[in-house]
Amino acid sequence: DAKTTQPPSMDCAEGRAANLPCNHSTISGNEYVYWYRQIHSQGPQYIIHGLKNNETNEMASLIITEDRKSSTLILPHATLRDTAVYYCIVRVASGTSYGKLTFGQGTILTVHP
Amino acid sequence: NAGVTQTPKFQVLKTGQSMTLQCAQDMNHEYMSWYRQDPGMGLRLIHYSVGAGITDQGEVPNGYNVSRSTTEDFPLRLLSAAPSQTSVYFCASSYGGGYTEAFFGQGTRLTVV
Numbered sequence: 001d002a003k004t005t006q007p008p009s010m011d012c013a014e015g016r017a018a019n020l021p022c023n024h025s026t027i028s029g030n031e032y033v034y035w036y037r038q039i040h041s042q043g044p045q046y047i048i049h050g051l052k053n054n055e056t057n058e059m060a061s062l063i064i065t066e067d068r069k070s071s072t073l074i075l076p077h078a079t080l081r082d083t084a085v086y087y088c089i090v091r092v093a094s095g096t097s098y099g100k101l102t103f104g105q106g107t108i109l110t111v112h113p
Numbered sequence: 114n115a116g117v118t119q120t121p122k123f124q125v126l127k128t129g130q131s132m133t134l135q136c137a138q139d140m141n142h143e144y145m146s147w148y149r150q151d152p153g154m155g156l157r158l159i160h161y162s163v164g165a166g167i168t169d170q171g172e173v174p175n176g177y178n179v180s181r182s183t184t185e186d187f188p189l190r191l192l193s194a195a196p197s198q199t200s201v202y203f204c205a206s207s208y209g210g211g212y213t214e215a216f217f218g219q220g221t222r223l224t225v226v
Contacts (some may be wrong), residue, residue: 043217103155
């Protein structure tokens with residue numbers, strides 16, 4: 001699985017958009033970008049994933065650069081409950097990799113009132 | 114649906130004791146995994162399973178055993194607990210195929226004294 005690099009921490013004001021970057025310059029053509037978050041030592045929660053097109057769901061948007069070497073997770077209107085550790089994970093979505101996720105250190109997002 | 118259920122939530126063991134951490138899912142997922150999370154770190158994969166009767170080692174398997182006799186259950190056994198196994202343990206499951214979202218349990222906080 002490709003290695004990812006994320007900033008260790010970020011701040012965001014409540015109600016503003018939170019933009020969390022992730023660098024994955026060694027990503028392969030068949031590897032997807034996944035985002036999970038972990039709120040206060042709870043089990044991680046899936047947010048979104050994508051291959052090369054931008055993706056949006058009810059939680060967030062994922063913007064992947066054209067060369068796929070980096071991506072940005074966007075929380076459009078951050079709330080205090082979005083304060084969490086955000087993990088960017090790159091992996092192949094096939095075979096036995098379904099059961100395996102490689103977590104890095106993640107980004108601690110703190111949303112301020 | 115209960116999702117992924119882990120028991121117990123908290124456990125204190127003495128060095129050398131054995132115990133089993135339970136994990137059950139009611140989503141008929143093929144893929145199940147165990148992770149451990151040490152303070153200030155991301156999750157690390159211990160063991161995983163791609164279906165009943167099939168298990169494999171992850172990144173940090175030493176000191177742990179697993180078996181998968183049913184689709185629903187994936188217990189993690191500590192044969193002889195050591196202080197280095199003090200950690201928070203998370204179980205996860207996923208459907209596989211095109212559905213690669215992993216669902217995590219709420220964790221078991223284990224202390225070995």
